[in-house]
Amino acid sequence: MAIDGNGYQSGFGNEFATEAVAGSLPVGRNSPQRVAHGLYAEQVSGTAFTAPRHSNRRSWLYRIRPAAMHGPFSRIDQPRFHNRFDEAPVSPDQMRWDPLPMPESPCDFVDGLYTMAGNGGPAAQVGMGVHLYAANRDMDGRFFYDADGELLIVPQLGRLHIETELGVLDVEPQQIALIPRGLRFRVSLPDGQARGYVCENFGAMFKLPDLGPIGSNGLANPRDFETPHAAYEDREGAAVGKDFELVAKFQGHLWRADIGHSPLDVVAWHGSYAPCRYDLRRFNTIGSISYDHPDPSIFLVLHSPSDSEGVSNIDFVIFPPRWLVAQDTFRPPWFHRNIASEFMGLVHGAYDAKAEGFAPGGASLHNSMTGHGPDAATFDKASASDLSKPDVITDTMAFMFESRAVIRPTVQAVEAAHRQRNYQACWSGLRKHFVAPTG
Template identity: 80%
Template structure:
């Protein structure tokens, strides 16, 4: 039986207080000798205890049973979801895939995860894993947590009802969910078969970017990030807990639902965010600003301005720059780009890049608009604004090479003739 959402609390990184039963959260202390309603106090820490106050993330949970109560973990078989990014050569080719096919047999969210690419490792606490998911059934009697990284979930088809220890997130396409490391959750599919993307962040926790000369407003506003109110279930039975730990999956029996937190307070919490609320910044004179203006969240790296991971979106917007080639220009980047399409069409590709599909352009691999897009944009009337409507694309960007997995390279839905989209670009040069 699904837990119903009790609504949301607004703000990113806030100190929240939430209780499903009044009087659950103690006042003036975190771990009293006896917690109200016979609950257990448990701290969930996402950072080191001694991290600076402005970076410290932790929450106190008041729950029916402690998280320590479960059976022994044994390996769990799901061979498509892993962190094996290989150690051999990585092709510099541009790569693109059609949407991941929906399952032909009953498959839940965990069973439907398919690893596409990644870099770094959970052991090094740096890098990312990039995954797709395709599922057609709810997680019944099963919960999951990822001890290796926080999960950024981007639905493309079908909504997700995500029941976490701290409350419920109902997420639909054009929204995202952010699940912190270690938080247990279960996914139901209220709209039937569902498909989307997941970025597993092994590095520093994602945060909102600084705005610099943009000022105090713009891009993603903190108040538009929504954390859940406490919601719990008191259920007993023959259940299982799936854990991802050091790149491998494990299963332990558990005789109760771990979604049993009656109240909590803190700033280590899951969130949802509606990408349509992003306040997009752009040029109103000529030329393009760099695409960093589309940044929603990032995982900082060791050097200022160089991220472990950036999450960038390309939403509906107005292009007003005059005498300017308006689609994304041809480019080669020091960073590597994994791109997906949630809805509509992407303005740099005329065809072949479908909602649910994805592409990978690694470090210094040339890419940009296809031949048809180039011809159309080169002849456009730039004295008038161009309204980009009915679209939503995104990018997981990394400072390091994103290594495609062997199963992604061999996948039937890989578009092996992707490079042909640039072959129609004509030689227009004339010395006179």
């Protein structure tokens, strides 16, 4: 039995109000003595109670049973999904990986998570985890929540049907889903299998960046973010001969508890702490119309701020289809070394700084002050191109998780069979062109 979604509400971080059964939302109060239809009132808070109003996030839920109702938790083992970012010294090498292989046996979204890298952790509430997922089975009788961080899910192959406590998100490649910390959900796979990327945000919640001199429009428009209407499941007991299972990620480990009902039983809710989806193809791309390639900050979709003004805990940046018209300019991304660290993925098409080797579903890691940039073939082509004509990049959707801290690869990522051991060879063809002047 699946929850039927009934559309979306527009806006990012808005105060929403929605009910799947008329009359379920209290009027003029949050916690009446008796909630309509015999429901329970429950608040879920994503920020401190005393956070400033502009950044305070919380929602009131009106549900069939409170979230406290489940059995005791016990540790479970999913050795590929974790927050162990200090297992080994971090090499300054550039690293790149082929797509994560699809599982050979039945594997749902949670079991299919594979930790690539990260920094910080949930105890300090700072940093990020970078994970891949590859799955070929629906979450059957199983529900998941991450108490450690907010989840930014970037599908690359196959659609995801995500049923959450607050409604349904349907996302496809070139869309993203944002699931708040602690919110319960399950994932089914309309196409039978799926693969993609997950950024686990341990720090401040993702927000839209300020636009500064860009003005009041551009980049990701708030109205293009979609939050679901209330949808609920009133379901008891067993699924395929077993009781429901609630899986929690808490302080870097997975825990399970028996639960005798579906926790996706919120009949109505109001507030600002809610899941949403966004179509990356709606991003309003900004670029130079005179000279030079601007900083990649102009491709910022969402960021998690840090305690230092202007410096992010995490930046989520995309490289979408766009026109390149700058004159007397090397148009692809330039060679650079960056105090920040960059984990890249490719959702669709080709990335304009790499001629080959970076496939959809693949990933690369360029850590702090490690040199990187276009490969030799891209450099040669761009250096010889006719700049009297614009370049248009149409078949692409790449992204980057960027962090102010070093992104530490896990041992399994460094030793993975799908890691490209010869990645650095892509720069070996860069020739010496310098000729010293004579006389």
